[in-house]
Amino acid sequence: MKFVIYKDKLVESVQNVSKAVSSRTTIPILVGIKVVATDEGVIFTGSDSDISIESSVEKHENDQINVEVIQTGKIVLHARFFSEIVKKLPDKQVEIEVTDNFHTIVRSGKAEFNLIGLDAEEFPRLPEIEEGLSFQISNDLLKTIIRQTVFAVSTAESRPILTGVNWVIEKDLLTCIATDSHRLALRKAPISINPNKSFNVVIPGKSLTELNKLLDDNQEPVEVVFMENQIVFKTKNLLLFSRLLEGNYPDTSRLIPDESKTELTLQTKEFLQAIDRASLLAREGKHNIVKLSTLTNNTVEISSTSPEIGKAVEELQLERVEGEDLKISFSAKYMLDALKSLEEQELTISFTGAMRPFILHSINDQSQIQLILPIRTY
Structure with missing residues (x-):
C-alpha cells in the first residue's frame, strides 16, 4: 500500500475516527485505526465495538486532489501514536507506505517514522448498511x-x-x-x-x-x-x-403534568444568571439546592444556604405570575442544564405543587419540554 495525502485531510480523518477508539478494549486490534487505500480514495476506521466511526477522503473533491493512491492496500496502525505523529508532521503532504510484514513508513518533509502495523484482516468488519428504514x-x-x-x-x-x-x-x-x-x-x-x-x-x-x-x-x-x-x-x-x-x-x-397550579413567565437569561449566582453557595451542599418563593408584585425570591459558608438571596422581577403562592426547592445543576438547552428569550415554568414535577418550556415553542423533580426541604 502506498499513497500521498494532504496533511489537513489526514489529521481531520484520524481525529474523527479516534473518538471511537478506546484504550481499555479487550480486543487488541481495536487500539488501532484501520487505513484502507482504494481506487476512490482512503478510508479510516476506528471502533470500540459499541461505536464505530468511518471517515473517507475522496481522491478528488471540488476540483482539488486530496489524495493520490499509488498502490491499494490496508493496514491497522496504533491510534494514539499515529494520531500524535500526523498532527506534528512538518509538511503539507504526507506519504504513507506499507512494505513487508506490515512495516509502515510515514514520510513528510524531512521527517520519517517507521511503525509496526497490524493485519487489517483481523479488524472487525462494519455491518453492511441495509437500504430500508x-x-x-x-x-x-x-x-x-x-x-x-x-x-x-x-x-x-x-x-x-x-x-x-x-x-x-x-x-x-x-x-x-x-x-x-x-x-x-x-x-x-x-x-x-x-x-x-x-x-x-x-x-x-x-x-x-x-x-x-x-x-x-x-x-x-x-x-x-x-x-x-x-x-x-x-x-x-x-x-x-x-x-x-x-x-x-x-x-x-405519565410524568408530564397536564395542568398547573402556578405559572411563571420570565426572561430566560436573567433567570439563568440568578440561579447561577445562587448556586455559588449551593455547590458546597450535598444536593446543590436552590429555593424559589413567589412574592408580591410579580417577583420571586431565589435563595441558597450553606451552613459553613453563608446565604445568598436575590429577588427577580417576572413577566407574569398566575395561580397559587409557591415555595419550592430544586437542584441548581438540573435547573441550569435545562435553562441552557432552551433557545427562546422567554420561558414559562408550570408548577403543580411543592413536591410535584414541574416543567419548563419556551413561550413560542412547544416542541421542547424540560421536567425537573423538586427536592423536599420545606
Missing part, C-alpha cells in the same frame, strides 16, 4: 436535538436503559426523550421517514455525544438508518455506527 435530518437540527436531550441521560449503570436517549417515530414525528429519573428532557421534530412506519429505539448517550462533536453546524443532510440492533448516521464523508440499548424504555408520558 431511514430518514434525513439537517445537520444543525440534529445537533440541537442532541444538545437539548443528551445531558439528561443517567450516568448510573444500575439501569443501563436510562443511559440512552429514547427515539420514537410515529406519523412523521420524531420524539426524543432522556431521563435519569430525577429530570426529563423531551424534544419533538417533524421528519419524513420512508417507509412511513413507527419505530422505537434507545441510543446510548455516549454515541450521541460523540456524533455531536463530529457534526458541523450547517444545513447539510444527515441520513439516519435503522438496522437490527444498530443505528447509522451518514454524512458525505462520515459514518457513525452505534449499537442500540436492549430493553424497554419506561413510559414517561
